Amino acid sequence: MYDPLLLPELREMLIENDARAMQEFCEVFHPGVVSENLEALSVAECWSVLSHTSLTRRVEVFEFLTLPRQMELVATLDKKDLSALLEAMASDDRVALLKNMDQAKVELLLPLIAQAERGDIRKLLSYPEHSAGSIMTTDYASLPEGVTVRDALAQLRTQAPDRETIYYVYVIDDARHLHGFVSLRKLFLARPDALVSELMDKDVISVRVDEDQEVVANRIARYDFIAMPVVDDQGRLVGIVTHDDVLDVLQQEATEDVHRLGGVEPLEDGYLSTPLITLAWKRGIWLVLLLVAGFGTAAILSHYKSETQKSEWLVLFLPLVLASGGNAGSQSATLVIRALALGQLNRETQARIGRRELYTGLLLGATLALMGFTFARFYVSTADAAVVAGTVALVVTFGTVNGTLLPIILKQLGMDPALMSNPLIASLSDMVGVLIYYNVALLALGG
Amino acid sequence: MYDPLLLPELREMLIENDARAMQEFCEVFHPGVVSENLEALSVAECWSVLSHTSLTRRVEVFEFLTLPRQMELVATLDKKDLSALLEAMASDDRVALLKNMDQAKVELLLPLIAQAERGDIRKLLSYPEHSAGSIMTTDYASLPEGVTVRDALAQLRTQAPDRETIYYVYVIDDARHLHGFVSLRKLFLARPDALVSELMDKDVISVRVDEDQEVVANRIARYDFIAMPVVDDQGRLVGIVTHDDVLDVLQQEATEDVHRLGGVEPLEDGYLSTPLITLAWKRGIWLVLLLVAGFGTAAILSHYKSETQKSEWLVLFLPLVLASGGNAGSQSATLVIRALALGQLNRETQARIGRRELYTGLLLGATLALMGFTFARFYVSTADAAVVAGTVALVVTFGTVNGTLLPIILKQLGMDPALMSNPLIASLSDMVGVLIYYNVALLALGG
Numbered sequence: 001m002y003d004p005l006l007l008p009e010l011r012e013m014l015i016e017n018d019a020r021a022m023q024e025f026c027e028v029f030h031p032g033v034v035s036e037n038l039e040a041l042s043v044a045e046c047w048s049v050l051s052h053t054s055l056t057r058r059v060e061v062f063e064f065l066t067l068p069r070q071m072e073l074v075a076t077l078d079k080k081d082l083s084a085l086l087e088a089m090a091s092d093d094r095v096a097l098l099k100n101m102d103q104a105k106v107e108l109l110l111p112l113i114a115q116a117e118r119g120d121i122r123k124l125l126s127y128p129e130h131s132a133g134s135i136m137t138t139d140y141a142s143l144p145e146g147v148t149v150r151d152a153l154a155q156l157r158t159q160a161p162d163r164e165t166i167y168y169v170y171v172i173d174d175a176r177h178l179h180g181f182v183s184l185r186k187l188f189l190a191r192p193d194a195l196v197s198e199l200m201d202k203d204v205i206s207v208r209v210d211e212d213q214e215v216v217a218n219r220i221a222r223y224d225f226i227a228m229p230v231v232d233d234q235g236r237l238v239g240i241v242t243h244d245d246v247l248d249v250l251q252q253e254a255t256e257d258v259h260r261l262g263g264v265e266p267l268e269d270g271y272l273s274t275p276l277i278t279l280a281w282k283r284g285i286w287l288v289l290l291l292v293a294g295f296g297t298a299a300i301l302s303h304y305k306s307e308t309q310k311s312e313w314l315v316l317f318l319p320l321v322l323a324s325g326g327n328a329g330s331q332s333a334t335l336v337i338r339a340l341a342l343g344q345l346n347r348e349t350q351a352r353i354g355r356r357e358l359y360t361g362l363l364l365g366a367t368l369a370l371m372g373f374t375f376a377r378f379y380v381s382t383a384d385a386a387v388v389a390g391t392v393a394l395v396v397t398f399g400t401v402n403g404t405l406l407p408i409i410l411k412q413l414g415m416d417p418a419l420m421s422n423p424l425i426a427s428l429s430d431m432v433g434v435l436i437y438y439n440v441a442l443l444a445l446g447g
Numbered sequence: 448m449y450d451p452l453l454l455p456e457l458r459e460m461l462i463e464n465d466a467r468a469m470q471e472f473c474e475v476f477h478p479g480v481v482s483e484n485l486e487a488l489s490v491a492e493c494w495s496v497l498s499h500t501s502l503t504r505r506v507e508v509f510e511f512l513t514l515p516r517q518m519e520l521v522a523t524l525d526k527k528d529l530s531a532l533l534e535a536m537a538s539d540d541r542v543a544l545l546k547n548m549d550q551a552k553v554e555l556l557l558p559l560i561a562q563a564e565r566g567d568i569r570k571l572l573s574y575p576e577h578s579a580g581s582i583m584t585t586d587y588a589s590l591p592e593g594v595t596v597r598d599a600l601a602q603l604r605t606q607a608p609d610r611e612t613i614y615y616v617y618v619i620d621d622a623r624h625l626h627g628f629v630s631l632r633k634l635f636l637a638r639p640d641a642l643v644s645e646l647m648d649k650d651v652i653s654v655r656v657d658e659d660q661e662v663v664a665n666r667i668a669r670y671d672f673i674a675m676p677v678v679d680d681q682g683r684l685v686g687i688v689t690h691d692d693v694l695d696v697l698q699q700e701a702t703e704d705v706h707r708l709g710g711v712e713p714l715e716d717g718y719l720s721t722p723l724i725t726l727a728w729k730r731g732i733w734l735v736l737l738l739v740a741g742f743g744t745a746a747i748l749s750h751y752k753s754e755t756q757k758s759e760w761l762v763l764f765l766p767l768v769l770a771s772g773g774n775a776g777s778q779s780a781t782l783v784i785r786a787l788a789l790g791q792l793n794r795e796t797q798a799r800i801g802r803r804e805l806y807t808g809l810l811l812g813a814t815l816a817l818m819g820f821t822f823a824r825f826y827v828s829t830a831d832a833a834v835v836a837g838t839v840a841l842v843v844t845f846g847t848v849n850g851t852l853l854p855i856i857l858k859q860l861g862m863d864p865a866l867m868s869n870p871l872i873a874s875l876s877d878m879v880g881v882l883i884y885y886n887v888a889l890l891a892l893g894g
Binding site for chain 1: 649718723726
């Protein structure tokens with residue numbers, strides 16, 4: 001964990017050029033801890049610290065650095081050192097880095113990388129973003145079906161050094177068709193002359209290479225796996241996705257949803273690493289759209305000019321009425337969007353949700369109308385307060401139903417339901433709210 | 448993964464009372480898959496299916512059921528069967544279930560459970576909710592320091608059957624002080640006569656038992672661990688938190704934040720499993736609070752009655768002006784709240800964030816003001832449009848700063864920053880927006 005005392009010590013080692021201390025620093029601490037401290041140093045200082053340890057360890061630390069930092073570091077490497085680094089990296093981290101590099105530069109680099117690794121890189125680079133293929137690693141442990149536990153353990157010992165995990169082992173045939181799965185725990189506890197084919201689970205839960213990363217993440221979370229196999233459309237094993245990558249995916253997807261809900265286009269980097277102008281842009285596009293919606297509301301309001309002149313008190317409760325509808329709608333949209341993201345809703349449950357939200361809306365609308373009436377009576381006549389109350393009941397019910405249906409419709413159109421952000425729901429609610437408010441007033445108080 | 452064809456088959460097995468098929472069903476499929484299908488059956492049918500497999504397997508399947516389902520199932524067991532089930536369950540899942548049961552019933556049950564397990568349960572029940580202690584399991588694998596790899600592997604073989612994981616092994620002394628950590632992978636690859644003390648990592652990243660579960664989750668996510676040791680304030684190992692529990696925590700915390708942001712008190716169960724009345728209550732309390740805020744806005748508006756009478760056009764742009772401030776504020780609050788949840792912000796970066804958001808606010812305010820002016824000119828005079836533009840610039844800037852500071856202040860008060868929901872930020876923004884709007888109008892157009 002982050003120890004604020006390590007960084008000053010590390011700076012001292014650099015000043016004194018203490019090679020042994022730097023080597024120890026790289027090797028005693030967890031690579032993640034080493035990388036945290038490197039984030040605060042200059043690029044030259046980073047390489048200076050890392051030069052004191054083995055390539056294997058250097059790569060381990062490097063893989064824990066943030067992507068922007070990795071980019072800064074590789075920019076200063078010559079092609080020979082860079083290709084050596086890339087060859088040693090885990091296949092998924094390597095591809096994540098290459099995807100962010102200048103593609104012309106990548107093409108110049110590839111010929112320097114060993115043939116086998118090169119093929120692997122090209123293949124992984126070809127999978128679309130956010131697919132299972134784009135986050136998987138090809139460094140998985142595998143076994144043929146016919147071997148005994150003794151032979152299996154011997155084979156795993158040779159595979160272990162460059163595999164992402166050896167705790168989950170996949171049983172495949174010569175054509176790489178996935179036939180089974182066995183954990184190291186099971187192998188470790190079995191009789192040495194037992195057959196792997198007797199031990200293995202034959203009902204392997206896997207994911208197709210083109211499925212969305214969210215599907216992989218939800219499935220690993222559901223079944224508590226350390227890793228999940230990724231297969232092509234012929235059932236051949238092409239890679240695995242590991243638990244740590246799934247954590248990243250879940251955090252990333254949750255962040256994306258949260259940002260969308262708040263009316264911000266999702267940021268790709270952390271909040272502080274996003275340039276100010278990008279941040280302003282990702283917010284500005286939504287604010288401009290919402291401003292246009294605001295003028296829509298103004299246009300509707302302008303139709304009720306005479307009504308406004310006659311009943312001036314109407315304006316007092318205008319913000320309140322609009323906010324009630326927007327708030328109720330935001331709540332519904334938030335609940336539905338999150339339930340959709342967690343895979344809790346499906347086609348069968350949709351009718352049930354619609355009913356639930358309608359009842360909730362009516363119940364909440366009635367409660368708020370009653371409270372609204374009581375409060376409004378302090379300012380206006382009973383008849384006027386009844387207009388406020390009636391409007392609140394209607395806008396809350398409408399907002400609730402609206403906030404429920406819009407994300408579901410987006411989902412069915414194949415779009416991200418989280419696009420129905422709280423501000424957008426509120427804006428739509430504003431327009432409808434004005435219509436309801438003034439029409440209730442006209443109806444109740446006479447045209 | 449969920450196969451819609453399994454359930455009809457299972458129902459058929461029940462009708463035909465096909466014992467062998469039911470046993471196979473329980474044992475061939477992943478326990479998570481079995482449990483998914485059991486969710487759709489009646490309680491009696493569930494027990495009927497599960498009676499055809501071993502206690503070990505029955506418990507594995509049971510642990511994958513949702514908590515409400517588990518509660519329904521245990522309600523029908525007699526005390527003897529229930530205590531046998533509890534004894535066989537993993538310590539963390541068991542405590543999660545007991546916490547949800549009637550405490551009087553738990554006290555009647557405990558004497559029936561073996562002494563050792565009983566002590567474990569009492570201990571785990573005592574940790575506060577959302578602490579590391581409340582999600583950890585005590586079924587960890589451990590080794591003394593002095594042993595060779597050969598002895599270590601032999602000891603792990605005997606520990607394996609009832610340990611949550613044997614892939615991460617903790618090295619402790621007689622008083623259970625944590626001295627090191629070694630992975631099964633490392634042991635598996637080492638020479639049999641090497642000493643565990645030579646192989647182990649001595650800089651063990653751990654978490655204190657009273658720390659928040661979010662800290663555990665972020666740390667496991669950061670360092671890619673399969674499990675993390677939990678220690679007491681004397682550095683003694685008391686349990687481990689495993690990767691799968693961390694996934695649940697992260698999803699749960701993200702859901703909580705999303706719900707709060709949308710102005711809903713976090714739901715404890717899934718959206719569809721929450722009773723309608725609970726749902727209405729968790730939304731209603733916020734809606735009522737926001738309604739009261741709406742009357743605050745009405746009170747402020749009532750002070751500007753004469754202004755409204757003189758410049759009737761002001762009401763046209765009231766919703767727009769208020770929405771602009773609320774939207775900009777919601778964006779800032781959303782970004783800051785998410786960054787706080789991910790641990791991306793700390794005391795040092797706070798000043799930087801304040802500056803960033805101020806600049807962003809000014810930039811966005813200026814852009815929207817310009818657009819607002821252009822649109823408003825279609826309805827009103829240049830001077831009036833300038834009032835709208837000036838107000839938009841001010842409310843956007845104010846909203847941005849407000850949306851940034853309020854969550855940070857809440858955090859520093861030790862409260863959940865996500866309480867600053869989008870609707871609440873919008874409500875606060877409404878009040879200030881009215882003040883700004885009418886004062887700019889008074890100032891520009893003469894009192």
